[in-house]
Amino acid sequence: MTLNSEVLNIRKLHRPKKEPLDKPAASWFGKDNIRGDIIDTLTIIFRTSGCYWGKQGGCTMCGYVYDSAFEIPTDEDILKQLDFAMSRADKKERIMVKIFTSGSFLDKSEISEYARNEILNRLYENEKVSYVLAETRPEFVTYEKALKCAEIMKDKPFEFAYGLETSNDFVRKNSINKGFSFEVFKRACKCAKKAGLYNKAYLLLKPPFLSEREAIEDMKKTIDDICEHNLAETVSMNLCNVQNKTFVEKMWERNEFRPPWLWSAVEILKYAKQKYPDLYIMSDPVGAGAKRGPRNCKECSFDVADMIRDFSITQDVKVLDRVNCDCKKTWEVVKSLDDFTFGSPIID
Ligand code: SF4
Numbered sequence: 001m002t003l004n005s006e007v008l009n010i011r012k013l014h015r016p017k018k019e020p021l022d023k024p025a026a027s028w029f030g031k032d033n034i035r036g037d038i039i040d041t042l043t044i045i046f047r048t049s050g051c052y053w054g055k056q057g058g059c060t061m062c063g064y065v066y067d068s069a070f071e072i073p074t075d076e077d078i079l080k081q082l083d084f085a086m087s088r089a090d091k092k093e094r095i096m097v098k099i100f101t102s103g104s105f106l107d108k109s110e111i112s113e114y115a116r117n118e119i120l121n122r123l124y125e126n127e128k129v130s131y132v133l134a135e136t137r138p139e140f141v142t143y144e145k146a147l148k149c150a151e152i153m154k155d156k157p158f159e160f161a162y163g164l165e166t167s168n169d170f171v172r173k174n175s176i177n178k179g180f181s182f183e184v185f186k187r188a189c190k191c192a193k194k195a196g197l198y199n200k201a202y203l204l205l206k207p208p209f210l211s212e213r214e215a216i217e218d219m220k221k222t223i224d225d226i227c228e229h230n231l232a233e234t235v236s237m238n239l240c241n242v243q244n245k246t247f248v249e250k251m252w253e254r255n256e257f258r259p260p261w262l263w264s265a266v267e268i269l270k271y272a273k274q275k276y277p278d279l280y281i282m283s284d285p286v287g288a289g290a291k292r293g294p295r296n297c298k299e300c301s302f303d304v305a306d307m308i309r310d311f312s313i314t315q316d317v318k319v320l321d322r323v324n325c326d327c328k329k330t331w332e333v334v335k336s337l338d339d340f341t342f343g344s345p346i347i348d
């Protein structure tokens with residue numbers, strides 16, 4: 001029995017739904033701070049054949065794999081998905097477009113080379129698009145592919161985003177089952193930089209089997225490693241939530257997993273911004289306050305989540321002192337005790 005076989009057993013019980021192939025899985029507007037420029041962002045989740053890694057098991061916390069298409073979309077379908085999502089931006093003057101596939105933009109089994117280049121061409125030609133980001137697993141990045149993207153985007157800033165999760169290979173393998181090493185991530189970042197592109201790292205706070213304290217230490221060390229090697233300009237910290245039909249959900253149902261405390265995120269954001277003022281570090285605490293989401297107590301969870309979102313936009317560390325609550329004392333106790341339970345909740 002391996003971690004991957006456990007994840008795969010869960011995957012096998014579920015099939016992607018029959019959804020139209022010419023509409024994206026989802027698209028929505030948000031706000032982002034792009035290296036100092038605060039801008040509306042349009043996130044598009046393309047419906048593709050899906051993440052190759054997720055199809056053979058994949059990451060312990062990932063429910064995105066169920067967004068994949070029930071049959072392989074054509075290039076025309078993919079481009080219609082783009083047009084459909086972009087039509088939502090008609091009334092916007094200036095946007096950033098974030099491309100996600102619940103997999104890899106650079107994996108040609110998900111998005112062909114033709115469709116990839118055409119997506120970028122259309123976004124380059126569209127004057128209201130100021131920045132573009134595309135998520136990919138790092139093993140798909142080569143200097144040639146990065147250069148091709150840079151050639152199409154010319155002076156329009158373009159960045160690759162990677163779900164690195166942690167710089168610790170042991171944790172990435174044994175808690176997350178991510179299937180690539182820190183070296184592979186480093187190589188991808190270097191190729192992108194050499195081609196004139198930016199890099200963004202998505203990190204995961206509190207994967208399974210880590211205590212609250214270990215998770216905080218893992219995240220701080222990861223940020224140190226990224227900054228010391230000068231790999232990414234932006235870091236986005238995802239606070240592990242419990243997604244449907246995942247290994248993490250199985251653990252959570254058995255009371256073996258609790259999502260992280262929001263105070264842990266606050267501690268890390270303060271640490272990172274004070275130590276690396278030039279790093280853009282952000283977090284959107286998805287599902288904050290809910291049973292399946294990151295949370296403090298009932299009284300402060302929503303306010304602390306809003307505080308984290310405001311910090312993400314302003315990058316002003318003073319914002320992180322705006323909310324306080326008595327439950328901070330409980331969180332301090334949890335940090336000192338749940339090492340003994342390997343992250344299983346000692347208190348809800
Ligand atoms: S987290 Fe990303 S790499 Fe992992 S299975 Fe999900 S889509 Fe694939």
Ligand SMILES: [Zn+2]
Binds near residue numbers: 297300326
């Ligand atoms: Zn509280």
